[in-house]
């Protein structure tokens with residue numbers, strides 16, 4: 605029996621949708637029929653991303669948003685909900701900082717925790733408020749990380765790791781809380797994905813060797829491979845799955 609994921613008539617809001625994993629999600633959800641709103645801070649990157657989506661036949665728009673600002677998150681998601689509704693929320697906005705913990709300062713802590721944890725929390729809260737008001741349920745997919753499960757090497761990034769563990773637990777807590785409202789909440793925990801975030805590490809031969817040696821499949825993940833899992837979690841194909849943290853890491857966390 606042929607099975608096709610069809611998101612026609614669904615509206616997806618994707619933070620961090622201007623590049624990397626978020627943009628790959630926007631392409632795939634859009635190709636499945638959803639209209640997509642991508643959000644990020646850089647207007648220039650947002651406009652380029654919307655052009656690429658439109659050229660691919662996706663109904664797409666960009667909104668400027670800094671997820672660390674509660675005011676901006678509230679305003680932007682309210683506008684999006686009133687204009688198109690919000691059926692699917694993908695939280696991909698995130699930042700990584702590597703530094704030995706003894707040198708971590710307030711600026712690093714605030715940047716990483718506010719973007720990855722507080723930003724994801726705020727978008728989940730506002731997204732769920734609108735989904736509940738709309739009365740037709742919804743799907744939230746948070747991008748966590750294997751860094752929320754294991755301590756990466758050789759880079760030290762304790763604050764990033766903890767912020768991603770927080771995203772995983774937030775996902776489970778919200779899945780439990782919102783299930784009665786028909787909202788499923790899941791997370792994806794990718795290993796090393798080829799995006800701007802990992803460019804420096806992959807260009808460093810020492811780091812790249814360690815990362816790849818520790819990955820049984822011996823290669824990095826492409827953003828589209830994460831997007832496929834997000835599409836699954838956003839669609840009816842995962843209709844009885846909630847609170848799951850799905851690891852996509854070429855086997856990295858097996859060892």
Ligand SMILES: NC(=O)c1ccc[n+]([C@@H]2O[C@H](COP(=O)([O-])OP(=O)(O)OC[C@H]3O[C@@H](n4cnc5c(N)ncnc54)[C@H](OP(=O)(O)O)[C@@H]3O)[C@@H](O)[C@H]2O)c1
Pocket residue numbers: 619620621622623624625626643644645646647649669670671672695696697698699700719723747748749750793794795796797798799800801802
């Ligand atoms: N790449 C990996 O290996 C990997 C592995 C596991 C998990 N992840 C997670 O996957 C997610 C996406 O990462 P990526 O690799 O696609 O990184 P990326 O290519 O650097 O993209 C990050 C995206 O987040 C946006 N963003 C950053 N700070 C923001 C803020 N304060 N407000 C709104 N948007 C913000 C960026 O746009 P602006 O800068 O214009 O705001 C951009 O669209 C992150 O949560 C990351 O932690 C990545």
